[in-house]
Amino acid sequence: MPVLEASGVRKQFGGVVALAGAQFALEVGEVHALIGSNGCGKSTLCKIIAGSVAADAGSLLLDGRAVSFAGPRQAAAAGIGVFYQELSLIREMTVAENILLGREPRGRAGMLDRDALEAAAAAALAQFDDVLGAGVHPRARVADLSADQSQLVEILKVLAAGPRILIFDEATAALDRNQVSAVFQRIRALKGEGRSVIFITHRMDEVFEIADRVTVMRNGATVLTCALAQITRDELVGTMVGGAVARAGRDRRHVPSEEIALEVENLSAAKLAGVSFKLRRGEIVGLGGLHGQGQSELLRALFGATPLRGGAVRVAGQPLDPRGPRAVMRRSIAYVSGDRGRYGVMAIRPIFENLVISLLARDRRWTVARQRLEREVGPFIERLKLKFSSLRAAVSELSGGNQQKVVLGRWLATRPGVLLLDDPTKGIDIQTKEDLYATMDELCGQGVAILLHSSDDEELLAVADRVLVFNGGQVMGELSGEQRTRFALYQAAYASKHPA
Amino acid sequence: MRATAASRFSTQRHPYLMAAVVFLVLCAVNAILQPTFLRFGVAASNVAAFLPMALVAVGQTYVVLASDIDLSAGAVVSLVNVVVVSIIDGMGGTGTSMALGLVTGLALGLLCGAVNGLCVAFLRFQPIVTTFATGIVFAGFALWVLPQAGRQVPPDLYLTYAGSLLGVPTVLWILAAAIAFAALVARTRFYQALRATGGNMQAAYQTGVPVARVRLGAYTISGLFAALAALALVGETASGDPLIGGALTLSSVTAVVLGGTALRGCVGGVAGSILGAFILGLISNVIFFAQLPFEWQGLIQGLIILAALAGGVVMARGRQD
Numbered sequence: 001m002p003v004l005e006a007s008g009v010r011k012q013f014g015g016v017v018a019l020a021g022a023q024f025a026l027e028v029g030e031v032h033a034l035i036g037s038n039g040c041g042k043s044t045l046c047k048i049i050a051g052s053v054a055a056d057a058g059s060l061l062l063d064g065r066a067v068s069f070a071g072p073r074q075a076a077a078a079g080i081g082v083f084y085q086e087l088s089l090i091r092e093m094t095v096a097e098n099i100l101l102g103r104e105p106r107g108r109a110g111m112l113d114r115d116a117l118e119a120a121a122a123a124a125l126a127q128f129d130d131v132l133g134a135g136v137h138p139r140a141r142v143a144d145l146s147a148d149q150s151q152l153v154e155i156l157k158v159l160a161a162g163p164r165i166l167i168f169d170e171a172t173a174a175l176d177r178n179q180v181s182a183v184f185q186r187i188r189a190l191k192g193e194g195r196s197v198i199f200i201t202h203r204m205d206e207v208f209e210i211a212d213r214v215t216v217m218r219n220g221a222t223v224l225t226c227a228l229a230q231i232t233r234d235e236l237v238g239t240m241v242g243g244a245v246a247r248a249g250r251d252r253r254h255v256p257s258e259e260i261a262l263e264v265e266n267l268s269a270a271k272l273a274g275v276s277f278k279l280r281r282g283e284i285v286g287l288g289g290l291h292g293q294g295q296s297e298l299l300r301a302l303f304g305a306t307p308l309r310g311g312a313v314r315v316a317g318q319p320l321d322p323r324g325p326r327a328v329m330r331r332s333i334a335y336v337s338g339d340r341g342r343y344g345v346m347a348i349r350p351i352f353e354n355l356v357i358s359l360l361a362r363d364r365r366w367t368v369a370r371q372r373l374e375r376e377v378g379p380f381i382e383r384l385k386l387k388f389s390s391l392r393a394a395v396s397e398l399s400g401g402n403q404q405k406v407v408l409g410r411w412l413a414t415r416p417g418v419l420l421l422d423d424p425t426k427g428i429d430i431q432t433k434e435d436l437y438a439t440m441d442e443l444c445g446q447g448v449a450i451l452l453h454s455s456d457d458e459e460l461l462a463v464a465d466r467v468l469v470f471n472g473g474q475v476m477g478e479l480s481g482e483q484r485t486r487f488a489l490y491q492a493a494y495a496s497k498h499p500a
Numbered sequence: 501m502r503a504t505a506a507s508r509f510s511t512q513r514h515p516y517l518m519a520a521v522v523f524l525v526l527c528a529v530n531a532i533l534q535p536t537f538l539r540f541g542v543a544a545s546n547v548a549a550f551l552p553m554a555l556v557a558v559g560q561t562y563v564v565l566a567s568d569i570d571l572s573a574g575a576v577v578s579l580v581n582v583v584v585v586s587i588i589d590g591m592g593g594t595g596t597s598m599a600l601g602l603v604t605g606l607a608l609g610l611l612c613g614a615v616n617g618l619c620v621a622f623l624r625f626q627p628i629v630t631t632f633a634t635g636i637v638f639a640g641f642a643l644w645v646l647p648q649a650g651r652q653v654p655p656d657l658y659l660t661y662a663g664s665l666l667g668v669p670t671v672l673w674i675l676a677a678a679i680a681f682a683a684l685v686a687r688t689r690f691y692q693a694l695r696a697t698g699g700n701m702q703a704a705y706q707t708g709v710p711v712a713r714v715r716l717g718a719y720t721i722s723g724l725f726a727a728l729a730a731l732a733l734v735g736e737t738a739s740g741d742p743l744i745g746g747a748l749t750l751s752s753v754t755a756v757v758l759g760g761t762a763l764r765g766c767v768g769g770v771a772g773s774i775l776g777a778f779i780l781g782l783i784s785n786v787i788f789f790a791q792l793p794f795e796w797q798g799l800i801q802g803l804i805i806l807a808a809l810a811g812g813v814v815m816a817r818g819r820q821d
Contacts, residue, residue: 072705073708073710076708088704088707090699090700093696097692101704101709102692102709106689111684111687112688112691112692
């Protein structure tokens, strides 16, 4: 009997189906890898098992008995421990306080026993003694640790609860080769104790190194579960991307000029480690790979919204110092995010204001000459086929797609040379998507260079001339021409290795 | 950046260090301006004067540690003050009436705090707006109970408050009790959960910390300490005043911040807030004894508070680089 069995699990977020009848069974004492492409539902399934998301339908059996968790607390009490990809550490608290949060040893009269707390933390840290590096001790603040050290502390926090079922969601992402070996050694020991592990990673090497079995998910459903001894790497990647093999990009190709519009050299920032590439005028370069590997961070860093740590950026051959969005937009660079609510529209303000805000911000105008501005943005309203009742209506009255056109329109009015698009078609209808693709093609024809990140792999492969595949904040591969297939994309996305 | 030996002994570990420095400076200035300042009797009367604000600040600290805020604390002080006085005076000032009044006052403070906590933590209302609104409600109740300052409590009560117990002034006992309470709370799992909640609510929730209950607990403590401050004010003024707590809300937040507790939560502690409250009180003293013209007092007071805050910010910046 499996220790954990999920069947027929369904979950919908708004109109989006995240899980459409997923099956998953975890045996006692096994390491079970869970893999799949973007949006396949593996994270949602883990969150349901961990009790932080409630399923719409389906059953969850623990030791053969049906359970449903009201929250992470109940799941933890049932013996489920989760390593969270984004970490669940409190930065301002110490390593010891974090590792034993909620399980602090108590002494006389129920008071916290700080000595015992730190001794327990020290014992936990001793497990990774050889690979933790300098500065990690029970009293160190987590905020003072490096990314790999924090990740190891999060692992120790999960282990300290002594769970029977462990979920590791990208637990090795920031670790080097030795650290991964130490973690794998611990995982093998856990197996020996009869504990079970669900292991999510974006490194195929690790799947074959540590896992006994693998489950592949696609479009919210389970498509394959088998022992790793019975399958090859390429078969796994093929299963992940599905039967519709090797659809190359559209026929509409752009004709890039030889002129370099944007050159990025060895750029480092939060979540980015040494990114280099060139973007030519009239070209669309896509940023792909699994979600959250630094694609959005690159666009935001280039736009000056987050600080750079190192590297050089050149626009049309001239150095650019992206110290703030305003400095960057004066160099004819524009940024459109798919997260309209957060980075795009000012929801309760009129469409007109939303359209002219970039012009106003760039040019530091003293007065707002409404009619002149209307003349300036007018052509773009027509070109984007924007549908609206009145320019004075609140932008929130428009559909998501039309709101996105407003955001794009405000930037087109500044006549950008480089367009940074961060998942611009997220949550908008098909017709508007087609309009946006047509606009992008048209802009390319005029010599605009476009850097596009999309969470929709099909879109990325179809629209971009070249695709840079990101993994852990680095470019791990470049796909162009006939290579632009989902198969090649996921082969590259899962290919990275740990630094030695 | 990794922790270095130098940064380990800094405001990072002891966020109230800055407040301690400012406190000592102000003590020195005060002692120069008022030669009797260091006498025991004068010091005790200063503590008596600063005690209500210090108590409100202690309660506020717990709420702020959870990254929330309690803008109703001053109104709770007013409400409890008038209710206690009305009960004691209304029942003829007997011993029973005093006991009943004090207990009712504390219970009322707990209740007000629980209302705030339920609204913010369980109904997920926005903390600033919610406690501002409940504060108006509490203040409204206070005016309804006692529309004008007045009524009286029997001498037994205020003489005990102004007197001594085993040779130590009562107000020092109360302050010591508050510090002891804080020291105990700081050694509970609740306190760790509170800091975790303030540090990263999502992470705390995922770790299994009962976030809503923790926030409710913090608001309840704040209500309790507001009630204690109200009782101290009854002892101090011997009468009721429906407007007495009004200024305490924001000065308690100021005291908490002066004491090194971060409004974003997790960092800080009660010791700093008590120092912060004393700093605010000493600033008023210094201005009084410096015999500044009346029209300059507000201006100078504000500037000194700003300077004290700036000191904390500068030290915090230094450790981030």
